[in-house]
Amino acid sequence: MQTVLMDSLEKLMGRAEPRPASLIGGVHASGFLGERLSVQIAVRLEAGEGCADALADGAGERPAPRSAGMTAAVEVELLGDLAAHTTLSGAARAGLDPRPRGPR
Amino acid sequence: MPVSTPAPEDPDEHYLVTEPGEYPDVLEPLTGEAGAGGPDTDAGDRTVVLAPLTPGCWEALWIDVLVEDALLAGEHELLMRLRPAGSDGPWEEHTLRLQIHPHQLPPLEIVNTHWFHADSLSSYYDVEVFSERHWELIEAFLRSAREMDVNSVLTPTWTPPLDTAEGHKRPTVQLVGISEESGEYRFDFTELDRWLRICREVGMVSIEVAHLFTQWGARFTPAIQVRTADGIEDRFGWHVAATDPEYRRLMVALIPALREHLAATWEGRVLRHISDEPSVQGLEDYRAAKEQVSDLLEGADVVDALSSLEFAEQGVVDIPIVATDHVEPFLDAGRNPWVYYCVAQDREVANRFISLPSVRNRVLGRQLFVHHAPGFLHWGYNFWWAQFALKPIDPFTETCAGGGFYGGDSFAVYPGPDGTPWVSLRHRVFAQGMADHRALTWLASLVGHDRAAALVDEGGALTYAHFSYDVEEHLRARRAVDEAILEALGS
Numbered sequence: 001m002q003t004v005l006m007d008s009l010e011k012l013m014g015r016a017e018p019r020p021a022s023l024i025g026g027v028h029a030s031g032f033l034g035e036r037l038s039v040q041i042a043v044r045l046e047a048g049e050g051c052a053d054a055l056a057d058g059a060g061e062r063p064a065p066r067s068a069g070m071t072a073a074v075e076v077e078l079l080g081d082l083a084a085h086t087t088l089s090g091a092a093r094a095g096l097d098p099r100p101r102g103p104r
Numbered sequence: 105m106p107v108s109t110p111a112p113e114d115p116d117e118h119y120l121v122t123e124p125g126e127y128p129d130v131l132e133p134l135t136g137e138a139g140a141g142g143p144d145t146d147a148g149d150r151t152v153v154l155a156p157l158t159p160g161c162w163e164a165l166w167i168d169v170l171v172e173d174a175l176l177a178g179e180h181e182l183l184m185r186l187r188p189a190g191s192d193g194p195w196e197e198h199t200l201r202l203q204i205h206p207h208q209l210p211p212l213e214i215v216n217t218h219w220f221h222a223d224s225l226s227s228y229y230d231v232e233v234f235s236e237r238h239w240e241l242i243e244a245f246l247r248s249a250r251e252m253d254v255n256s257v258l259t260p261t262w263t264p265p266l267d268t269a270e271g272h273k274r275p276t277v278q279l280v281g282i283s284e285e286s287g288e289y290r291f292d293f294t295e296l297d298r299w300l301r302i303c304r305e306v307g308m309v310s311i312e313v314a315h316l317f318t319q320w321g322a323r324f325t326p327a328i329q330v331r332t333a334d335g336i337e338d339r340f341g342w343h344v345a346a347t348d349p350e351y352r353r354l355m356v357a358l359i360p361a362l363r364e365h366l367a368a369t370w371e372g373r374v375l376r377h378i379s380d381e382p383s384v385q386g387l388e389d390y391r392a393a394k395e396q397v398s399d400l401l402e403g404a405d406v407v408d409a410l411s412s413l414e415f416a417e418q419g420v421v422d423i424p425i426v427a428t429d430h431v432e433p434f435l436d437a438g439r440n441p442w443v444y445y446c447v448a449q450d451r452e453v454a455n456r457f458i459s460l461p462s463v464r465n466r467v468l469g470r471q472l473f474v475h476h477a478p479g480f481l482h483w484g485y486n487f488w489w490a491q492f493a494l495k496p497i498d499p500f501t502e503t504c505a506g507g508g509f510y511g512g513d514s515f516a517v518y519p520g521p522d523g524t525p526w527v528s529l530r531h532r533v534f535a536q537g538m539a540d541h542r543a544l545t546w547l548a549s550l551v552g553h554d555r556a557a558a559l560v561d562e563g564g565a566l567t568y569a570h571f572s573y574d575v576e577e578h579l580r581a582r583r584a585v586d587e588a589i590l591e592a593l594g595s
Contacts, residue, residue: 001186001187001196003186005200008532008533009462009463009575009579010462010538010562011127011128011461011462011529012162013121014125018164019575022576022579023201025203025439027201027203029169029203030202030205030206031586032204032205032207032298033174033177033204033207034170034209035169035209036168036170036251036532037170040165040167041164041186041198042164043164043165044162045157045158045188047160049188050157050159062561070158071159072157072159073154073157074188075152075191076136076152076165076186076378077185077186078152078184079150079182079183080180080181080183082180084147084167085171086110086167086168086169087134087167087170088133088153088155088168090132090134090155090157090163090165091128091130091164091165091529092130092132092262093128093163097139100323
C-alpha cells in the first residue's frame with residue numbers, strides 16, 4: 001500500500017501520480033471557525049491487499065465498477081482532538097451504485 | 105464516476121482528461137466508529153473508518169475538518185493512520201497540521217444561485233410532488249446547497265420553463281395554487297409559504313421567482329395549471345403564445361398578488377426572470393414578452409442571461425447576467441455585471457466540469473471579487489435529467505445528461521441513499537471559492553478593496569479568462585488574505 005497526503009485542489013485523473021501537499025505557513029490547511037478545511041489522502045492498494053473479495057476484476061489500469069460491492073478496503077484511524085470534527089469520504093474513480101446498500 | 109463526454113472536441117490545454125473514462129467526483133460518506141477511544145487516547149479523540157477502494161490504481165479519500173467551537177481555535181495536529189483492511193501489519197502515518205483562526209467569516213455578500221430542480225428529487229426518489237417525503241428531500245438538498253454557499257433559490261412558483269424540449273413537459277412542481285372562480289383568478293400561497301419557511305431555516309437570503317416565459321426565445325408561456333370547477337387544467341404552456349391576452353389576464357392578477365404576498369412574508373431578496381438565455385435573434389420576442397409584464401414588474405429586480413453589451417446598453421434586460429467568456433467588453437465599458445457559466449463556457453474560463461482541474465473551479469471566488477460581480481448564476485445544482493428533460497437519469501451512472509453536456513455540468517450533488525445528499529468534490533471546491541470571496545470581502549472592509557485584491561489579482565493579470573493554475577499560489581494567496589485579516593483585526 002502506498003499513501004500520499006494531498007491538498008484539496010488535486011484530482012487523481014488518468015495515470016497522474018499524486019502530488020504531495022505543501023506546508024503553507026507551517027500547516028497543511030487553515031481557515032476560520034465554521035469554514036470546512038479539506039485535504040485528501042491518495043491511496044494505492046496492490047492486488048491482494050485489503051481483504052479483497054473480487055480483486056481480479058479490479059486490478060489493472062482501469063478500475064472495474066464497484067457496484068457489485070466493495071472490492072478492497074483500507075482501515076483509517078484518526079487520532080487527535082479534532083478527530084470528532086473530521087469526516088471522511090471516498091472519492092473513487094469507479095462507478096458507484098449506492099442503491100444496494102439501502103432503500104431509497 | 106463514468107464520464108462519457110468529458111471535454112469539447114477542441115479543448116484547451118488545461119483539461120486533465122479528454123477521453124471518456126471513470127474519474128473521481130462523488131464523495132461517498134464513510135461512516136466510522138467515532139469516539140471509539142483507544143489504548144492511548146481519550147474517548148472522542150479517535151475515529152476508525154473502513155474505506156472501500158479499487159486495487160491497482162490511485163484513489164483518494166477526502167477529509168473534511170469543520171470546527172465551530174471557538175475554544176478549539178488554534179493549531180492542531182490530526183494523526184491519520186492507514187493500513188489495508190484485515191492487515192495486522194504496520195500503519196502508514198500522516199500528521200495533518202491545521203490552523204483554525206479564532207473568528208468566523210462574514211456571510212457571502214453576493215448572490216450565488218445554482219438552480220434547484222425540485223422535480224429531480226420527486227422523480228429520482230419516486231415520491232409525490234410536495235408530499236411530506238418530497239418536502240423532507242427539498243429541505244435536505246437545500247441544506248446541502250447552503251454548504252456550497254448557495255444563498256438564492258430558484259423557486260417553483262410554477263413549473264420552471266427550463267431545459268424542456270419544445271412541446272415536452274416536465275413534472276408539475278407549482279407552489280402557487282391557482283384557481284378560477286366566476287371568471288376571476290384566485291391564489292393559494294400555502295405551499296409557497298412552506299417553501300419560504302424552509303429557505304429561511306436553512307439560511308437562504310434570496311429567492312428567484314420562476315421564469316415568466318419559456319427559454320431560448322420567450323415565445324411561449326410556462327406550464328401553469330389552473331384549478332376550475334371541472335378539475336385541473338393545463339391552461340398555459342407550449343400551446344399558448346407569450347403574448348396571448350389570457351396570459352396577460354393571469355399576470356395582471358398573479359404578479360401583484362405574489363408581490364404583495366412576498367413583501368409581507370419574505371424578508372429576503374426577490375429576483376425575477378423573464379426568460380432564460382434570449383438569443384440575439386430572439387430579442388424581439390423577448391421584448392414582446394417583457395412588454396406583457398413590464399408594468400407589473402415596476403421596481404422589481406429582473407435578471408436574465410444576456411451576453412451582448414450592445415443589447416444590454418439598450419436596456420433589453422434590466423440586470424444582465426453575462427457569460428464569463430463574453431464579459432470583457434462589459435468590463436471595458438466600466439460595467440461589473442453578474443456572470444454565469446454553463447456548458448458553453450468550455451475554453452479558458454472557470455468552470456466545474458469533472459474533467460477540469462479543481463483550481464479552475466475555485467478561482468471563480470477571486471474573479472468575482474476582483475471584478476466586483478454582484479452575483480453568480482449556474483443553471484444546474486441537481487438537474488438529474490437528460491438534456492431537454494427528455495428522460496430522468498441516474499447521476500451515478502450518467503454524468504453527462506445523456507451526452508448533452510460535459511460531465512458534471514448539470515449537477516453538483518448526487519442523490520444518496522435514503523434521501524441523503526452526497527456532494528461532489530466539485531461542490532466542496534466551489535464552496536472554497538466562495539469562502540475565498542468572503543475572506544476577501546472581509547479584508548476589503550478592513551483595508552480597502554485594492555489592497556485586498558492585490559493579494560489575489562496575480563499582479564493585475566487576473567481576468568475571467570486568464571488566471572494561475574498554480575495550486576500552491578492559490579493556497580498561499582488565501583493564507584495571505586487570512587493573515588492580513590488577522591493583522592487588521594489586531595489578533
